[in-house]
Amino acid sequence: MGGGDGVLLRRFAYEYGSNPLHLLAALAALLVSAWALAQALGQLEPPGKFVVWFLGAILLHDLLFLPFYAVLGRLAERAFLRGEARSRLRVAALNHLRVPVILSALAFLVWYPDILAKSSEGFENATGLTKDVYLGRWLLLTAVLFAGSALVLALRARRLRGAG
Amino acid sequence: MDDEEARRPPSPPLPRGGPFRRSSWKSPLRGPWLASFLSSALLPLIAICALTGFLSHAAYETDLSGNALFDEGVDFYFFDWPTSPAWLYVATQGLHIITGLAAIPILLAKLWAVIPQLFERPGARSFAHVLDRIALSLLVGGALFVFATGVLNIQIYYPFGFSFVPAHYFGSIVFLAGLALHIVTKLGVMRSAFRERGVVAPLKEDLEHTRPEPPLEGRHTSAPADPAPPTMTRRLLIGTVGAGSVGLAAMGTGQVVGGPLRDLTFLAPRGESAGDGPNDFMVNKTFEAVDIPMEKVGPGWRLRIEGGERPATLTREDLLGMELIEADLPIACVEGWSTTQRWTGVRLTELARLAEIDSPGGLQVRSLQADGPLRQASLNRGQIESPDSMLALMVNGADLSLDHGFPARLMVPALPGVHNTKWVGEMVFS
Numbered sequence: 001m002g003g004g005d006g007v008l009l010r011r012f013a014y015e016y017g018s019n020p021l022h023l024l025a026a027l028a029a030l031l032v033s034a035w036a037l038a039q040a041l042g043q044l045e046p047p048g049k050f051v052v053w054f055l056g057a058i059l060l061h062d063l064l065f066l067p068f069y070a071v072l073g074r075l076a077e078r079a080f081l082r083g084e085a086r087s088r089l090r091v092a093a094l095n096h097l098r099v100p101v102i103l104s105a106l107a108f109l110v111w112y113p114d115i116l117a118k119s120s121e122g123f124e125n126a127t128g129l130t131k132d133v134y135l136g137r138w139l140l141l142t143a144v145l146f147a148g149s150a151l152v153l154a155l156r157a158r159r160l161r162g163a164g
Numbered sequence: 165m166d167d168e169e170a171r172r173p174p175s176p177p178l179p180r181g182g183p184f185r186r187s188s189w190k191s192p193l194r195g196p197w198l199a200s201f202l203s204s205a206l207l208p209l210i211a212i213c214a215l216t217g218f219l220s221h222a223a224y225e226t227d228l229s230g231n232a233l234f235d236e237g238v239d240f241y242f243f244d245w246p247t248s249p250a251w252l253y254v255a256t257q258g259l260h261i262i263t264g265l266a267a268i269p270i271l272l273a274k275l276w277a278v279i280p281q282l283f284e285r286p287g288a289r290s291f292a293h294v295l296d297r298i299a300l301s302l303l304v305g306g307a308l309f310v311f312a313t314g315v316l317n318i319q320i321y322y323p324f325g326f327s328f329v330p331a332h333y334f335g336s337i338v339f340l341a342g343l344a345l346h347i348v349t350k351l352g353v354m355r356s357a358f359r360e361r362g363v364v365a366p367l368k369e370d371l372e373h374t375r376p377e378p379p380l381e382g383r384h385t386s387a388p389a390d391p392a393p394p395t396m397t398r399r400l401l402i403g404t405v406g407a408g409s410v411g412l413a414a415m416g417t418g419q420v421v422g423g424p425l426r427d428l429t430f431l432a433p434r435g436e437s438a439g440d441g442p443n444d445f446m447v448n449k450t451f452e453a454v455d456i457p458m459e460k461v462g463p464g465w466r467l468r469i470e471g472g473e474r475p476a477t478l479t480r481e482d483l484l485g486m487e488l489i490e491a492d493l494p495i496a497c498v499e500g501w502s503t504t505q506r507w508t509g510v511r512l513t514e515l516a517r518l519a520e521i522d523s524p525g526g527l528q529v530r531s532l533q534a535d536g537p538l539r540q541a542s543l544n545r546g547q548i549e550s551p552d553s554m555l556a557l558m559v560n561g562a563d564l565s566l567d568h569g570f571p572a573r574l575m576v577p578a579l580p581g582v583h584n585t586k587w588v589g590e591m592v593f594s
Binding site: 015016017018021022023025026027028029030032033035036037039040043044045046047049050053054055057058061062066067070074077081086088091094095098099102103106107110111113114115118119122123125126127128129130131133134137138141 | 345400
């Protein structure tokens with residue numbers, strides 16, 4: 001009976017917090033994950049390091065990395081927009097700092113093993129190439145980003161000042 | 165405490181200050197639209213990255229003896245990896261690395277957009293909510309783990325101590341299972357957010373018109389409870405993330421396509437040119453790194469061919485005296501770089517005929533390397549029979565250099581680069 005089913009479904013939703021399909025999907029997803037985790041722990045040597053890296057990735061990102069850059073962002077905001085009116089120029093200046101910082105930091109985050117020449121001996125063994133060039137390139141990229149952003153800000157400044 | 169909260173059963177005592185207080189999340193840009201927009205950019209990239217990742221696993225054909233680096237548990241690769249087009253693995257693995265790199269800034273932005281929900285109170289609204297949160301930790305942990313190990317691997321840096329291939333493989337299964345449930349759970353939020361705000365309309369707002377996202381009816385979202393005034397448009401946020409994404413993708417593309425685009429690699433590790441001689445292209449493992457004694461690759465080198473009626477032992481001169489073929493074939497590395505060169509060598513089918521082996525169904529090629537899991541490779545029937553599959557002796561008209569596998573190396577179209585075994589000493593047909 002449709003009516004009976006409806007009551008049952010509502011009851012299920014009340015007790016469980018979602019519909020039965022959700023429970024099926026959740027169980028399937030967790031089973032597959034559990035299987036893959038068990039395989040990884042069974043096959044990887046040492047298994048402890050896998051756990052450390054898996055949990056460490058979450059903790060490092062959520063409790064260290066993200067709060068760190070969020071606080072940094074808020075400090076910059078305070079420094080640029082403190083006290084008197086938030087003029088359009090000041091807001092723009094803040095953003096002309098934010099964008100090159102974000103892009104430069106992103107490049108560093110992804111390529112830091114290159115930039116800091118991590119495992120450079122293994123790299124030279126494997127490739128016959130050197131990692132010595134990357135620090136200079138990253139600094140160049142950073143310089144270009146900041147200079148470009150400053151240049152655009154300078155070009156915009158007159159108009160922004162006029163607008164108040 | 166509002167009425168709704170007062171009716172709830174008491175939840176476990178969670179801290180109430182700092183990040184657990186909703187009003188301490190200030191950004192006016194956070195909310196279901198931003199999360200949904202980032203997700204809709206992320207999903208196709210992850211879909212391509214995952215598909216090409218599993219295709220790469222298929223290309224290694226772990227069911228052929230000697231190719232398996234680990235036990236994948238369930239073998240659902242039921243097709244033989246083809247040899248045509250020759251650039252197939254260049255394309256699949258190139259896409260894997262390019263989409264993976266491009267996804268990184270979007271993933272980080274997405275995590276930023278939804279971070280308040282990590283601290284939401286109550287921590288457990290219902291049994292379903294608990295399951296969602298467990299799956300979310302697998303999703304976030306899996307994503308960070310898979311992207312981190314991948315990025316480290318392409319820079320040949322292994323601070324993690326465990327073996328990369330199985331860790332990346334099983335980690336990605338954890339990640340994708342968590343992602344599947346997340347999509348099922350959140351598709352409704354995405355639909356509502358796009359219906360209420362439009363898909364791209366918020367990108368057109370200037371700073372004066374940038375407003376905090378209102379909460380969605382009946383949904384728990386990352387929209388701020390007490391937003392600060394905006395200092396940035398959504399357009400600028402998305403634009404910055406997009407610029408990062410495009411920049412990383414360009415660096416990856418430089419490694420895959422090469423040629424004039426090689427300079428795009430910039431910070432990616434395979435942009436250097438080794439010179440402009442016939443052997444001056446990228447190496448995956450130098451001769452010096454593999455510990456093969458010099459005399460083994462000198463005039464005393466012999467190729468042993470086994471598995472047939474008449475095992476054969478050949479010198480390099482014998483091989484050079486056979487009918488030689490020439491083909492432009494790529495070396496396409498799992499790390500996402502590739503380089504196409506002109507190779508000269510003896511067809512694999514010729515070698516089988518010489519040793520009187522009728523239509524071999526498999527071939528195991530062994531290097532002179534004393535150890536290393538990739539010192540051997542197994543080929544399927546199609547790979548042996550491809551007219552361009554060869555034991556290469558020369559490249560670009562010159563003898564192979566030691567770094568590129570002198571006295572002889574395998575070259576098979578569309579085969580993952582690392583299986584094009586160098587310093588071949590023995591071939592066993594079956």
